[in-house]
Each structure stands twice: as structure tokens, then as C-alpha cells.
Amino acid sequence: MAASLALNTRANLLPAGFLALGTFAIGTEGFMIAPLLPVMARDFAMPVPRVALLVVVFTLVLALSSPVATVATGRMARKRVLLLAMSLFAIGNAAAALSSSFAVLLGARVLMAVAAGLYVPAANGLAGVIVAPGMRGRALAIVSAGQTLAIALGLPLGGVIGHAFGWRATFGLVGAMSAIAIVGIAAGIAREAGQGVVVASLRERVSVTRQRAIQRLLAVSLFWAIGAFAVYPYIAEYLAAVLDFDPNAVTATVSLWGLAAAAGVMTGGVFNDRFGAERVVRASLVLLALSFLALAAASGLPARIAFVPVLVAVASWGFTVWSFFPAQMSRLIGAGAPGQATVALALNTSTMYFGFSIGSALGALVLGTGALWGIGLVAALAEAIALGLNARLGTWPQAAKSLHRNATTGLDG
Numbered sequence: 001m002a003a004s005l006a007l008n009t010r011a012n013l014l015p016a017g018f019l020a021l022g023t024f025a026i027g028t029e030g031f032m033i034a035p036l037l038p039v040m041a042r043d044f045a046m047p048v049p050r051v052a053l054l055v056v057v058f059t060l061v062l063a064l065s066s067p068v069a070t071v072a073t074g075r076m077a078r079k080r081v082l083l084l085a086m087s088l089f090a091i092g093n094a095a096a097a098l099s100s101s102f103a104v105l106l107g108a109r110v111l112m113a114v115a116a117g118l119y120v121p122a123a124n125g126l127a128g129v130i131v132a133p134g135m136r137g138r139a140l141a142i143v144s145a146g147q148t149l150a151i152a153l154g155l156p157l158g159g160v161i162g163h164a165f166g167w168r169a170t171f172g173l174v175g176a177m178s179a180i181a182i183v184g185i186a187a188g189i190a191r192e193a194g195q196g197v198v199v200a201s202l203r204e205r206v207s208v209t210r211q212r213a214i215q216r217l218l219a220v221s222l223f224w225a226i227g228a229f230a231v232y233p234y235i236a237e238y239l240a241a242v243l244d245f246d247p248n249a250v251t252a253t254v255s256l257w258g259l260a261a262a263a264g265v266m267t268g269g270v271f272n273d274r275f276g277a278e279r280v281v282r283a284s285l286v287l288l289a290l291s292f293l294a295l296a297a298a299s300g301l302p303a304r305i306a307f308v309p310v311l312v313a314v315a316s317w318g319f320t321v322w323s324f325f326p327a328q329m330s331r332l333i334g335a336g337a338p339g340q341a342t343v344a345l346a347l348n349t350s351t352m353y354f355g356f357s358i359g360s361a362l363g364a365l366v367l368g369t370g371a372l373w374g375i376g377l378v379a380a381l382a383e384a385i386a387l388g389l390n391a392r393l394g395t396w397p398q399a400a401k402s403l404h405r406n407a408t409t410g411l412d413g
Contacts, residue, residue: 016139017184018185019082019142019143020142020149021185022082022178023120024146024149024181025181027150028157028173031151034233036159036162038237039166052360052364056357057106063354066121071199071200077192077195083185085118087115090175091111093171093174097172149262151258151261151262151322159255161173200342208340211335217335220328221328221352222351224285224352225351226358226382227382228288228356230360232360233360234363235250237372238372242298242303242372257317257318260319264318265325272327278331281324281328284327285383285387287320288321288383296373296374296380362378363378363379366378
């Protein structure tokens with residue numbers, strides 16, 4: 001009996017696994033580009049701050065296009081939306097792999113951003129309704145695990161392939177991942193899946209942003225994201241300049257960051273349930289700011305002295321930047337009405353990517369002046385602002401409980 005029940009559970013959760021193939025491909029592409037920026041810069045004979053437009057534009061387009069594309073396709077069958085989004089993503093990666101100019105590559109990244117901004121909300125929304133209510137949390141966790149695995153596995157894999165076979169090969173790799181996801185979705189998701197899903201209109205989204213509690217939480221997310229991406233796209237440039245790392249050492253260090261980040265995502269949820277969201281957010285932001293300050297200070301040290309502090313700071317940064325995330329989602333879910341939970345989370349995603357765009361642009365400006373230490377300082381300042389904004393929020397004693405109580409909703413963010 002127990003064995004039969006376990007088999008039924010796995011069968012019911014299998015469609016969520018197919019959805020996770022897409023989030024894995026999207027997550028891998030989104031994070032793998034950072035350690036490859038110096039290689040691209042040499043290939044195009046351009047400075048790294050200018051090549052960083054690939055990150056700035058991608059994150060900005062994703063932030064702005066996601067709600068619009070989600071609403072525009074609201075009446076389409078969910079399976080068709082997923083296949084459309086992943087097909088566009090695959091085409092974008094193929095175009096990037098074959099690109100012969102920076103302009104073509106930038107255009108391919110724009111297409112990928114639109115596709116990613118459409119796919120992720122649709123996948124999360126569908127995962128919550130294609131299983132029984134008692135398995136919704138697990139289904140959503142499986143879809144989210146696609147991006148977690150991308151950070152832990154896809155990021156270092158992309159770096160290894162990029163340095164061994166060229167950066168175009170990494171886009172070819174993600175294109176192949178996208179093709180696998182398309183096959184999985186086509187074969188594993190029922191045509192009528194998600195027929196009862198209601199997509200929130202732009203007016204409903206705007207109404208949620210008018211709530212003061214949501215506004216304040218989104219402001220914290222914005223500055224957290226600005227700090228995170230003031231440094232991340234330039235980690236390879238930083239490691240090469242401060243520690244004199246070659247591409248293999250850069251890839252190993254980025255892998256360390258990825259493993260720490262994956263641990264942070266998973267541990268952050270556990271900490272949230274045990275200690276409460278407010279404590280987790282506060283501790284994450286404090287340690288994150290200190291990590292960035294350590295990177296700024298280490299940039300003025302000899303490489304042999306800076307080695308250990310930099311690696312410790314990179315690991316701490318990776319862990320705390322993502323331990324913040326589950327707790328912040330918990331607070332957003334608990335801040336509004338139950339029916340607004342997925343809208344609040346979708347708004348947080350757009351805010352996060354908008355912050356990534358601002359942060360990467362600020363980092364490029366600072367790097368362009370030659371003040372490498374400045375990217376760490378800007379990042380630490382952004383996290384300090386996030387910490388100050390968070391202090392004005394007060395405590396959220398029911399946030400962790402609200403995560404489970406309000407997780408079921410009929411709106412697809």
C-alpha cells in the first residue's frame with residue numbers, strides 16, 4: 001500500500017519535473033554569462049563594462065516584459081504558453097551561439113529575456129494547479145529546484161565548457177537543454193492542464209503595488225538585488241585582477257559561489273521556518289554587506305594575502321545573497337490577501353531583475369573608472385540601504401506560517 005502510494009505521488013509530481021527542465025535551462029543561461037564576460041570582451045575587442053550590456057539589457061527587458069507578456073498570453077492554453085516561451089528561448093540561444101557580432105548577440109539576449117520572463121511565471125502558476133492541494137508545495141519546490149540546480153551545477157558547467165570550447169558553446173549547451181525541456185513539456189504536460197488558472201490583469205497587479213506593506217518589501221528586494229549584481233557580473237574580472245586567477249581558477253571560484261548559493265537557497269527556507277523571516281532577512285543582509293566590504297578591502301592587498309579573505313567572502317556572499325530569498329518570499333506572501341500571493345511574488349521577481357539591471361549598470365560604471373574596489377563598496381552600500389529599509393518594516397511573526405497558509409491561490413503571477 002505504501003509503495004503504491006509512493007509511486008502515485010512520483011507520477012503526480014512528474015509534470016512538475018518537466019517544468020523544472022525549463023527553469024534549469026533558463027537559470028543556467030542567466031548565471032553562466034558572468035565568468036565569461038572577459039572572454040567575450042577579448043573576442044569582440046571591447047572593454048568588459050561595455051560587454052556588460054549583455055547583463056544590463058537582459059535583466060531590464062526581463063523585468064519590464066514579464067508582466068506584460070504574462071497578461072498578453074493570459075487566454076492561451078498554459079501548455080502552449082510554455083512551449084512558445086521555451087521555443088523562443090531555444091531560438092535565442094541558437095542565435096547567440098551563431099552570432100558574429102555583438103549587436104546580434106545582444107538581440108539574442110533580448111529574445112531570451114522575453115522568453116524567460118514569460119516561462120517562469122507560467123511554470124510556477126501551472127505547477128500549483130496540476131497536482132492535488134496536498135502536493136502543491138512539493139510541486140512548486142520542484143520547479144524552483146530547477147534554478148537552484150542551475151546555480152549549483154549549470155553555472156560551473158557553463159564556465160568549464162565556455163573556457164574549454166569558447167563562449168558560443170555555452171549557448172549551444174543551453175539551446176540543447178531548452179530542446180530537451182520542449183520535448184519534456186510536449187510529452188509530459190496534458191493539453192488541458194491549467195484550464196482553471198486565472199492570470200492577474202495589469203490593473204490587479206497595480207492595485208497590489210499600491211499596498212504600503214508590499215511597497216516597503218519590494219523596496220528591500222530592490223536594493224538587495226542592486227547590491228547582488230553590482231559585483232556578480234564582474235566576478236571574473238575581479239578575481240583575475242586581485243588574485244591573478246587564470247580561467248580555470250575563476251571557474252573553480254565561481255563554482256564555489258554557486259554551491260554556496262544553492263546551499264543558501266535550501267538552508268534559507270529551513271532557517272525561515274525555524275527562526276522566522278525577519279531574523280533570516282536581517283542576518284542575511286548584514287553578512288552580505290560585510291562580504292562585499294571584505295571584497296572591497298581585499299582588492300588593495302597582495303594576492304597571497306588576499307587569497308583566503310576573498311574566497312571566504314565569495315562563499316559568504318553566495319550563501320547569504322540567496323538565504324535572503326526564501327524568507328523575503330515568505331514575508332511577501334504574508335503581507336497581502338491570500339488571493340494576491342502569486343501577484344506579489346511576480347512583482348518581486350520583476351523588482352529583483354530591475355535591481356539586477358541597475359546594479360550591473362552601476363558596477364559597469366565603477367569598473368569603467370578603474371576603481372575595482374568600488375564595486376564592492378557600491379554593493380555594500382546597497383545592502384546597507386536594504387537593511388535600513390528593512391528596519392522600518394517592523395517584525396513579521398506570522399510570515400513563516402503565512403507561507404504555507406496562503407500558498408494556494410487561483411492567480412497565475
